Amino acid sequence: MNLIARYSTKTFERLKYSNRGLKLLDEAVAADPNNPKIRLLRGKVAYAVPEKHFHRTATAIEDYKFLIDHSMRENGALTEGDSKLVYELGEAYYRIGRNQDAANCWRKLENDPEYGQTAKQKLQSVAGRPAVEEVQSDGLGMSDFMGVIALATGKALLKWVKHEEKKARKKRKKKERRRRKRKH
Template sequence: MVNISEKDIKPLQEKVISLHKEAVEGNEKAVQDLHQMLERVRSNYSDIPLLDAYHGSTMILIARDKTNPLDKLRWSKSGLKLLDEAVSSAPQNIIARLLRGKAAYQLPEKHFHRAQTAIEDYTFLIERQIHGEGFLNIKRYWQLIYELGNVYHRIGQNQHASMCWLRLKNETQDPDFLHLLQLKLKLLEGKPAVEYIPKVESPISKLIRRAVSATESELQPVKAARERRTS
């Protein structure tokens, strides 16, 4: 592997961003094209956490388009691993944080238990935006605060969810957004500040257990035959 110059990475990054936008919007060909391009580029160049983050995000999009639950699991786990590595290598990179935070937000909490990752990344991004170090327009900034409220609500942190949505209610003048926020806040009326959300076995764990059991069942006749031959 070799290092890539800043001059070389700019057009590459622009291509990646363009394809990633199409992929997020549902273009499956763009997902595959981006995956192949990033595999090739990352095999040739090293030490670029942002490319790792985009590739991780792309793997999450591949998982989105899969129909087999185990394929969804495999691609999602690979994507999350790359995203975690990218943020670990470049914790101040706001794009890597945004890509990981969005992935953590969109993956089902009951399957992946990534609410705390989303909270960490969204909080980081919101603080950077407040201090003038962000890059989001006002609507995307509001969306982050709204989604952060959703994450808190998913894990029973009702007071924190309410604080996010009340903050937005005071900032936005958009009538549709205000109506949505009123509905969200109404959901929290009468609820405790912290609500216990029972933890159940993750469906992903069940899938893995069933897959392992199925494999063992398939191997059992082979094992029995081998034991008969050796006895």
């Protein structure tokens, strides 16, 4: 569902399939909350969808924390593959204004060969900022998004009405021609 949504070009389809996919993932986690594969899948999807429309960053944080804790219990330390999760967890915290939590994640990566340089840059970007701050929505908020949907719906209705009017005119003209033929 979420892959269909990702590649859909129609706004309504994107929204519909994203919501269905997220609902199915939530049900899967509820059915088996300790399954790391399901948590990874839901966490990745929740991380990828725009916070301003879906408000799923908290879900991504929950799942990523579960996965990192699970890896620590299994391996005794973070593994090479966990670096991306830790980095994205920091990004998720940052998205919702939890700068201190984001910095804590990025500090763990300072010596990481793949994420070390980026983590240091991210740490500089949050230096001196409050531990928690209100994040301003960039771009469309949910009410603006709904306005866009309403506008698209209105345009579709107008197009349909014009089509129906055109069909009715053709029908009237055809009827008028038949009437004239009968007179002659």
